[in-house]
Amino acid sequence: MSTLNHFFWMHIGAGSFHRAHQAWYLHRLLVQGDKRWSIALGNIRDDAKPLLEALTAQKGEYALETVTPAGERQYEKITSISKVIPWDEKLTALVEQGAAADTRIISFTVTEGGYYLDTHFKLDQANADIQADLNGGTRTIYGTIAKILQTRRARDTGSVTLLSCDNVRHNGERFRDGLTEFLTLRGENELLAWFKANTTTPNTMVDRITPRPSPDIAGRVKQALNMDDRAPVMGESFIQWVVEDNFIAGRPALENVGVEMVETVVPYEEAKIRILNASHSCIAWAGTLIGQSYIHESTGTDAIRQMAYDYVTEDVIPSLTPSPLDLAQYRDVVLDRFSNPYIRDTNQRVAADGFSKIPGFITPTLIECYRRGQQPKATAVLPALFFIFMRRWHEGELPYTYQDGILDEAAVHAMFTSADPLARYARDGKMFGPLAARAEFEQLLRDTVARLDSWVKANTPLATTH
Structure with missing residues (x-):
């Protein structure tokens, strides 16, 4: 794909929620004929390796089943993931994709614990994963994003929006504060200055109940879509996404598919x-x-x-x-x-x-x-x-x-x-x-x-x- 008219939205966190939520919205844009953006999907930990391998075999495609409280089920083949990033211990491919000039948004779902914050919203420095990353590792979102930004800065591949998609209050601000503290603790003053000037971290509110897929979903997907799917997801029919409109390097036309683009997410959040x-x-x-x-x-x-x-x-x-x-x-x-x-x-x-x-x-x-x-x-x-x-x-x-x-x-x-x-x-x-x-x-x-x-x-x- 040409980087002149196509951009990547890289997502870190290959679980069901991203594939039932953000990927669904991007898919709706593709259905409307807007093909300027697609997703590159990767993971920090090796626990999603079987899933990533299944998605690779399926060229990133999978089925989403949604169900209403009345039991009405709908099925859709989701096609917004155009690249599945293979996992390795040093996250080589993930860093490479994150540092690419055509990657303009990096989003992540790391769950509440993945921010490693105490009640004062300071990094839990005693945590072994944070300790490892302060010493150059990539076990956490902080170590991983720091390595990506380091590479972007060295290659001069431009600004990027860092988008939290978790149930953490003021998630964009919390992540920004966490990464600022992390880079300060590492003494990375030049990278910290680059991060402050070349990224935005909008707050978001995400909502769709997404249970772990039950074993019987594959049979229903086969019947509905005639698709042998090794990576289906299921979710409730309800969906909502509220995002602060603060993207530094462009964004998809999310408002065209029902995303609420706002000045502040606080009351919704x-x-x-x-x-x-x-x-x-x-x-x-x-x-x-x-x-x-x-x-x-x-x-x-x-x-x-x-x-x-x-x-x-x-x-x-x-x-x-x-x-x-x-x-x-x-x-x-x-x-x-x-x-x-x-x-x-x-x-x-x-x-x-x-x-x-x-x-x-x-x-x-x-x-x-x-x-x-x-x-x-x-x-x-x-x-x-x-x-x-x-x-x-x-x-x-x-x-x-x-x-x-x-x-x-x-x-x-x-x-x-x-x-x-x-x-x-x-x-x-x-x-x-x-x-x-x-x-x-x-x-x-x-x-x-x-x-x-x-x-x-x-x-x-x-x-x-x-």
């Missing part, structure tokens, strides 16, 4: 993170504790649905008012989406990354309630559920492997074997910021954990077994 993401985690932790496997069955459990409803209604809506969104309607739409029995999204997937989600999604509401002079009883349910959930993990009694990018296993085991685990938990500044020093917050957590322990005990015999 706050509503989504606090209402959708935090409620999702609440439902997953609670459902797991009473033996349930799927989000829809946990949302359909009256007591669990009520926990999420009360959290949003009593604490979040007052914190976010005034808002350009109808927050009560947004809450109801979210709970309806979670109830979709055809998505079969697992509690395991949604329960992940709690050590990032508590400070990122939940602690801000706790703090704002206290500022208003209100005790955040409904919000305290969420960190209390996570405490009980992690106690179950410590005891080796979770029904699945808990996945968390910043889990310090030794520290969590030490907390639960200490004389007063709940005191250790409540006083964790990384989790609860200024509330970690407040006795009233610790007491609220104690009361809430005791109440939820009783609820779990009363409801576990009634749980569905799988």
Whole structure:
């Protein structure tokens, strides 16, 4: 393809979400006849190698299945990935593509833990991956992007937009601050100056529930599209993307395919993170504790649905008012989406990354309630559920492997074997910021954990077994 009239959008993070979300929007542009942009897809870690190999064999094409809460399924062959970047330990091909003059946007989905930030939004320098990258490695998004920018600067291949596509509040700013701190710690002053002058990092809000594909999807894709697909994805029919219009080196005409291009994403982002993401985690932790496997069955459990409803209604809506969104309607739409029995999204997937989600999604509401002079009883349910959930993990009694990018296993085991685990938990500044020093917050957590322990005990015999 000629670089004169074709540009690459390189994406780092080959999971299902990117392929059900950003790649879908780019595909819609191609369908409209706008062929100026396509995606080059790669990964930092080797865990996606089988997927990348499958996509390579399929020339980047795969099927997307979407399903409504009423069970209506639609199928589409997605064609926006024109290049699949092979993985190697030094990320040679990824850096090469990222540094190419025709790569004008580099986006990434690295999940909450992939930003390696503490509650003060500073890099967790004690983390082994960050340590490795401060010494020249490419294990994290910071080390990887630093190497790409270093190469772009050396080759003079021009400016590039760095686009976060994660559920992190102010994700573009957080990434910019993180990379600034990272380059400062490495003493890369010239590269830091180049980064500041030659990149933009717009904030974005992304939304589409995308579970891990179930084994039976391939058969449905074969029937619908007559396609033998080794890399299909599935998602709910709902989709939303809100992006700050701040691209330094050009961009696709995303507004032509339903992307909301705005000056600031803040009100959309706050509503989504606090209402959708935090409620999702609440439902997953609670459902797991009473033996349930799927989000829809946990949302359909009256007591669990009520926990999420009360959290949003009593604490979040007052914190976010005034808002350009109808927050009560947004809450109801979210709970309806979670109830979709055809998505079969697992509690395991949604329960992940709690050590990032508590400070990122939940602690801000706790703090704002206290500022208003209100005790955040409904919000305290969420960190209390996570405490009980992690106690179950410590005891080796979770029904699945808990996945968390910043889990310090030794520290969590030490907390639960200490004389007063709940005191250790409540006083964790990384989790609860200024509330970690407040006795009233610790007491609220104690009361809430005791109440939820009783609820779990009363409801576990009634749980569905799988």
